[in-house]
Amino acid sequence: MKLQLSDEDAAFREEMHTFFTTQIPQDVRDTVAARRELSKEQIVASVQAMNAAGIAVPNWPVEWGGKDWTPLQRHIWHEEMQLANVPPPLPFNASMVGPVIAAFGSQELKERFLPKTANLDIWWSQGFSEPDAGSDLASLRTTAVRDGDDYLVNGQKTWTTLGQYGDWIFTLVRTDPSVKKQAGISFLLIDMSSPGVTVRPIELIDGGHEVNEVWFENVRVPAENLVGEENKGWDYAKFLLGNERVGVAPVGSTKRTLSQAKEFARTAGPGGTSLLEDPLVAAQIADLENEILALELTALRVVANSADGKPHPASSVLKLRGTELQQAVTELFVDLAGPLALASGAGDGSDVPDLARVATPNYLNFRKASIYGGSNEVQRQIIAGTILGLRG
Amino acid sequence: MDFQLDSEQEALRDAVRGLLAKAYDTSETRRAVTKQEPGWGDKTWQQLAEMGVLGLPFAEEDGGMGAGPAEVAIVAEEIGRVIAPEPFVEAVVLAGGLVAAAGTPEQRGEILGALAEGTLVPAFAHTEPASRYELAATGVTASGSGDAWTLNGVKEPVLGGARADLLIVSAVIDGGTGLFLVKPDADGLTRTGYPTFDGGRAAHVGFANTPATPLGEPGADQSDVIAATVARAQIAYGHESLGAMETALRTTTEYLKTRKQFGVPLMTFQALTFRAADMYVSLELARSTVTWATLVLLDGGDATEAASRAKLQVSKAGRHIGQEAIQLHGGIGMTAEYSVGHYTSRLTAIDHALGDGRHHLNRLVSTLGDHTVVDPLP
Ligand SMILES: Cc1cc2nc3c(=O)[nH]c(=O)nc-3n(C[C@H](O)[C@H](O)[C@H](O)COP(=O)(O)OP(=O)(O)OC[C@H]3O[C@@H](n4cnc5c(N)ncnc54)[C@H](O)[C@@H]3O)c2cc1C
Numbered sequence: 001m002k003l004q005l006s007d008e009d010a011a012f013r014e015e016m017h018t019f020f021t022t023q024i025p026q027d028v029r030d031t032v033a034a035r036r037e038l039s040k041e042q043i044v045a046s047v048q049a050m051n052a053a054g055i056a057v058p059n060w061p062v063e064w065g066g067k068d069w070t071p072l073q074r075h076i077w078h079e080e081m082q083l084a085n086v087p088p089p090l091p092f093n094a095s096m097v098g099p100v101i102a103a104f105g106s107q108e109l110k111e112r113f114l115p116k117t118a119n120l121d122i123w124w125s126q127g128f129s130e131p132d133a134g135s136d137l138a139s140l141r142t143t144a145v146r147d148g149d150d151y152l153v154n155g156q157k158t159w160t161t162l163g164q165y166g167d168w169i170f171t172l173v174r175t176d177p178s179v180k181k182q183a184g185i186s187f188l189l190i191d192m193s194s195p196g197v198t199v200r201p202i203e204l205i206d207g208g209h210e211v212n213e214v215w216f217e218n219v220r221v222p223a224e225n226l227v228g229e230e231n232k233g234w235d236y237a238k239f240l241l242g243n244e245r246v247g248v249a250p251v252g253s254t255k256r257t258l259s260q261a262k263e264f265a266r267t268a269g270p271g272g273t274s275l276l277e278d279p280l281v282a283a284q285i286a287d288l289e290n291e292i293l294a295l296e297l298t299a300l301r302v303v304a305n306s307a308d309g310k311p312h313p314a315s316s317v318l319k320l321r322g323t324e325l326q327q328a329v330t331e332l333f334v335d336l337a338g339p340l341a342l343a344s345g346a347g348d349g350s351d352v353p354d355l356a357r358v359a360t361p362n363y364l365n366f367r368k369a370s371i372y373g374g375s376n377e378v379q380r381q382i383i384a385g386t387i388l389g390l391r392g
Numbered sequence: 393m394d395f396q397l398d399s400e401q402e403a404l405r406d407a408v409r410g411l412l413a414k415a416y417d418t419s420e421t422r423r424a425v426t427k428q429e430p431g432w433g434d435k436t437w438q439q440l441a442e443m444g445v446l447g448l449p450f451a452e453e454d455g456g457m458g459a460g461p462a463e464v465a466i467v468a469e470e471i472g473r474v475i476a477p478e479p480f481v482e483a484v485v486l487a488g489g490l491v492a493a494a495g496t497p498e499q500r501g502e503i504l505g506a507l508a509e510g511t512l513v514p515a516f517a518h519t520e521p522a523s524r525y526e527l528a529a530t531g532v533t534a535s536g537s538g539d540a541w542t543l544n545g546v547k548e549p550v551l552g553g554a555r556a557d558l559l560i561v562s563a564v565i566d567g568g569t570g571l572f573l574v575k576p577d578a579d580g581l582t583r584t585g586y587p588t589f590d591g592g593r594a595a596h597v598g599f600a601n602t603p604a605t606p607l608g609e610p611g612a613d614q615s616d617v618i619a620a621t622v623a624r625a626q627i628a629y630g631h632e633s634l635g636a637m638e639t640a641l642r643t644t645t646e647y648l649k650t651r652k653q654f655g656v657p658l659m660t661f662q663a664l665t666f667r668a669a670d671m672y673v674s675l676e677l678a679r680s681t682v683t684w685a686t687l688v689l690l691d692g693g694d695a696t697e698a699a700s701r702a703k704l705q706v707s708k709a710g711r712h713i714g715q716e717a718i719q720l721h722g723g724i725g726m727t728a729e730y731s732v733g734h735y736t737s738r739l740t741a742i743d744h745a746l747g748d749g750r751h752h753l754n755r756l757v758s759t760l761g762d763h764t765v766v767d768p769l770p
Contacts, residue, residue, distance in 0.1 A: 134722050136653040159723050204726050205733030206589070211723075270524045280750050280757075331711070334744065338751075339519045341744045342594055343549040345586035350596050351521035351548050360589045360740060364733070367718045368726050375722065377663060 013076050016055075020084035024049050029085040033260070035358045037208065038087060040123070040165045047089050047120040056089050057118045059243070061102050064114045071303035082252025092124040092161075093117045095243050097170045100187065100236050104228035113189070125166035125192070127157040127214055128237065135378055137172070138181045138234065142216060144173035144188055146223070151175075151188060153196075153219040159372070163199050163212035166192045172233050179231075187233035189225040190216070204368075206361035241374060242315075249322025251296045257329050258288055264355050265336050275336060288328060295321050313387050316379040323369040323376060330363040395683055401466055408470040411439055416474040419731035425477060426591030430555035432477040438510045446484055447508025450492050455505030461624070461689040465682075468628040472635025475738045477591055479515075479552050481632055483507065486625040487514035487560050494571055494608035494617045503558065503573075515556035517547040517574075517597050518618075525747040527569070527618050532599060534563035534570055538610055541572060542580075543599040551745065553595030554585025560607060561599070568613025572604035579603060590741035591734065622746055623699035627689060629742045630682035630702040633710050636742075637675050640717040640735040644668060647721055664720055671713045678702075678709035684768055691770060697759065700752040707749025710739035 005013065021029075028042045038046075050056040051065075058074055060066035069077070081088060088094075098117045101109055116122045133140040142155025153173060160169070169190050176184030190197070196219035202211045228236055262285055265275040275281045295318065302314050334341045337356035344360050346352050370376040384390040397405065415436040416422045425433050440446055448463050450456025457463075464485055471480050484507065491503045491514070506512035520531040532545030543563050553559065559574040559581075574581060580600035588594050608614065645668050648659040658664055685702040689695045714736030718725035725732045743749065 129723070132652070134653060136655075139653075139655075203728035205718075205728055205737060207728070211726075268524075270522070270526045271530060272522055278750075278754065280754055284750075334740065335748055335750055337744075338524050338748065339549065339744055340521065342551070342588050342592075342741060343586070344589040345594075346549070346596065347584075347586060349584055350586075351546050352596075360737075363740070364589065364737060367715065367736075368723075370719055371722055371726065376719070377661075380663070 009072060009076065012073055013080060016077055016080040017084065019053060019055070020081050020086045023053065024084070024086045028087065032085040032087060034354060035257075035362055037210075040162075043087060043090060044120050044123075046087055047093075050089060051119045056120075057094050057098060059095065060098055060114070060118070064098075064102050064110065065118045072300075075299065075303040079252040082250060083256050085256065090120060090123070092126050092170075093120060093122070096126060096240050097124050097189075099243055100170070100227060100240050103239065104187075104232075104236050106224075108224065109189075109227065122167045123162075123165045125160050125163045125169040125214070127160055127169040127171035127190070129159045130156060131158050135375060137237070138185065140172055140174060140185065142171065142173050143177070144175050144186060144221070146175075147220075149223055150220045151223060151226070153188070153190065153216045153221055155216050157214040157216075158202070158211075160199070160212045160214045161210055161372075163192075163214055164201065164209070166199070168192060169197075169214060170227075172237055175233075176231050182234045184231055185233040185237070186230050187227040187236045188221060189227060190219065190221050194219050194221065196220075204365065206365040208361070208365065249295065249299060249318035250326055251292065251299055251322065254322070254326050254329055255292055255296070257326075258285070258292065258332075260355070261285070261329060261333050261336055264333070264353075268336050268338070268356075281336070284332065288325065288332065291321075291325055291328075295325060313382075316382045316387075319374065320376050320379040320383070326369050327363075327366050330359075330366045333359040334363045395687075397462070397466070401462060404463055405466045405470060407443060408440075408445060408467050409473070411436070411443065412470055412474050412476050415439075416476055419734055420729070422475065422477065422591070422734070423728070426587075429593075430552075431587070431591065431593040432479065436476070437478055437513070440478065440480070441508065441510030444508075445480070446510055447504065449485065450488065450500075450504045450508060454492065454497075454500040455508045456492075457508075461627070461686045464624075464628055465631040465686045468631035469635040472632035472637075472738075473639050475591075475636055475639075475734060479513065481625055481628045482515065482551050483513050485628045486621060487516045487556075487558075489621040489624055490516060490560050490571060490614075490617060491607065493621055494612075494614050496608060499573070499607060512557045513552070513555065514558040514560055515550060515552040517550045517553060517559045517561045519547065519549060521546060521548050525751045527622060528615065529562040529564050529569045532561065532563045534565050534572060534604065536604075539605055541604045541606060541610075543572060543574065543602045543604045546596065546598050548596040549588070549594035550597045551588075551592060551594050553597050554583045554593060559597065561604065562614075562618060563604075565611060565613070568615050569618065570612065571607040571614045571617070573607055574599070574602060574604045588741060590737040592741065619696055620694075623696045624689065626699040626703050626746050627682065627685045627695065629746060630678070630685060630699075630706045633706045633739055633742050634675070634679055634682055636735050636739055637678065637709060637713045640713050640732055640739075641668070641671050641675055643732055643735075644671065644717045644720050651721075658720075667716055667720060671716050674709040674712045678705045681705040688770075693770065697756070700747075700755045703747055704749045704752040704756065707743045707752070710743055711749075714739045 025045050028046045031038050057065050058067040058069050130140050144151040144153045169192050171188050172185050173188050175186040196217040198215040200213045201209045269275045337359040340352045340356035341360045343352040444457045447456035448459045452458045488507050534541050534543050561572045561574050562569050580602040582598040583595050585595040651658045682702045685698040688698040717732040724730050
């Protein structure tokens with residue numbers, strides 16, 4: 001047992017810190033700090049700066065741009081990025097489709113897609129969920145029927161995050177309706193500019209547009225866009241979802257947001273006094289700091305012990321608790337803003353600080369965190385079933 | 393002891409419920425209304441006026457109906473049930489309540505009569521960018537004497553401040569906080585309106601040597617009036633929240649019955665039904681506390697402590713029920729097209745108007761040494 005980082009890891013941390021605080025466009029970091037939405041261009045610029053330095057996709061195989069980092073180093077990379085207000089590389093590219101293509105795709109698919117995916121020259125969308133297939137993903141109905149050299153795809157996907165920017169979408173489609181539902185699913189890559197693809201916006205309760213419906217009407221998809229084997233898509237999806245869960249506990253950004261909230265509180269009291277002198281506020285912040293510490297230590301325990309690179313079963317703990325704490329901090333911000341939280345729509349000339357204005361839209365928006373990526377109920381089920389052996 | 397409505401009160405409830413059910417038959421209708429200025433329905437407001445709802449708590453000689461806190465509670469709850477955007481609590485209970493409590497007989501007759509008829513919608517301009525939930529004004533100052541005063545400073549956010557036909561403004565005077573009437577066309581008045589996250593409207597209101605008329609006795613400290621009226625509005629907000637929480641819970645239980653995943657309705661999963669049961673527990677405890685606060689008002693006592701207790705309970709219940717309502721719906725709960733998110737938004741807005749749970753808990757903490765047990769009965 002040992003608490004300190006090795007000299008090598010400490011130097012690594014320093015290197016990451018320097019990179020993220022000097023090499024990522026300042027406007028990107030300012031936008032994250034202001035808790036505002038990033039534009040597509042900003043996200044692309046940020047990823048490309050990382051990719052130029054060779055650290056955009058460290059979790060990939062080395063031959064496709066990955067790094068032979070230890071899980072601890074990967075963790076440090078992720079934490080330092082968030083602490084520096086740098087958005088993590090687009091998860092659809094970096095943690096989802098990239099690793100799947102690298103692990104299961106043909107050589108041709110790898111060469112065609114991986115470099116562009118790492119550099120965000122292709123913006124990927126995730127087309128898994130459907131109106132009747134949410135938590136029960138395997139009941140999806142979008143079909144792909146083989147027709148000569150193509151698949152003919154029909155159906156509807158929903159909740160497609162940032163699909164309005166998407167160049168390509170990776171989908172789960174039903175290729176064999178006659179077998180058990182998990183067995184007839186394939187993993188297909190679809191060019192979103194193909195005829196028959198329609199993207200329609202869904203407005204969320206914070207007023208923003210980040211999710212979409214995607215419709216497929218007789219869309220022709222070349223058969224070579226199939227990843228791996230036909231009807232094996234469920235296995236690849238499980239592999240992908242396991243990866244999705246690992247990076248999802250945003251410890252660094254929650255830590256940073258909480259410290260930002262603390263700073264905000266210093267002058268948010270009546271007449272510009274400090275709310276930190278309010279024992280209830282102080283107690284809640286101290287409690288949250290402690291909870292986040294426990295989460296971070298758990299994340300460290302997980303990475304320190306997962307040398308074989310497989311997701312640790314406790315990654316569900318990270319997703320569950322990580323999203324709860326992320327939500328608790330967005331809620332705290334609304335409370336700190338107090339009556340000013342109502343001024344969400346204020347424009348120029350308002351006397352309300354910017355952080356108070358974005359507080360409630362952020363709070364409402366982050367209710368999503370416990371729903372997507374395997375809802376918190378699903379995580380509890382994994383903990384109860386897989387870890388505790390409680391299967392009813 | 394009686395927590396039940398009498399037959400007249402039930403008739404009022406049914407009438408308001410009927411009207412609002414028609415006006416806001418779906419959450420789409422509400423959205424269409426809140427998207428356009430002024431953010432609520434002029435026609436619905438007029439119908440509420442015709443029903444006598446807008447003059448409900450005011451004396452008959454002031455043009456009102458002479459009803460009491462129980463009737464206000466009934467209306468507020470119906471407003472909450474469909475989260476009608478009409479500013480009943482803001483304009484009638486709060487702004488109108490201040491006029492009723494502090495105004496001269498002429499002011500009362502003129503303002504409350506027009507409010508009751510639906511022709512004048514007042515707003516209370518009180519919150520300042522740095523005042524938090526304080527009841528004293530600090531940033532807007534008043535100077536003058538007799539009927540001629542001027543105001544300087546900024547109020548923000550002022551709910552309904554851009555559309556208001558009359559602003560009731562709290563301002564610093566010698567020896568306390570005074571209340572003033574400001575007309576929309578007053579010199580040196582600027583109003584910049586904007587939407588709020590719950591579909592409402594707020595405004596930045598600036599005063600630069602703006603002429604104002606004292607509400608009631610010139611130069612009088614109105615701190616007690618403000619405290620008592622704000623308490624009434626806090627309790628009314630409690631009822632509005634009860635209505636909203638009840639709908640959010642009902643919508644959620646309906647969804648658990650109909651939404652199918654894994655080939656079965658969600659209500660097959662006990663983990664979810666138990667959470668709906670917990671939401672119900674929160675709702676009932678809030679209902680008891682809020683109703684009790686209205687009974688304290690009816691009793692004519694000092695309701696500020698009861699209001700704080702109600703607001704604290706509602707703050708906790710509103711967060712619990714609002715957050716769970718979204719979660720148990722999954723993705724659909726996050727969308728602007730579906731209703732539960734709007735209920736959660738409205739509950740969040742009410743929570744942070746006139747003091748959130750933590751603010752009221754702090755107030756209760758400061759009186760902890762004054763009693764050995766809390767006794768709800770007088
Ligand atoms: C903002 C946002 C972005 C998203 N982005 C994407 C995307 O880019 N691509 C994509 O494919 N999908 C995306 N999703 C979809 C997301 O993965 C689903 O919303 C999620 O899987 C839940 O499915 P559902 O919404 O259909 O809810 P449902 O499955 O209907 O669940 C409703 C509620 O019931 C619970 N529940 C369901 N089954 C059980 C059970 N057996 N036991 C206990 N509780 C249960 C759920 O946890 C939830 O609380 C996104 C969702 C949101 C909200």
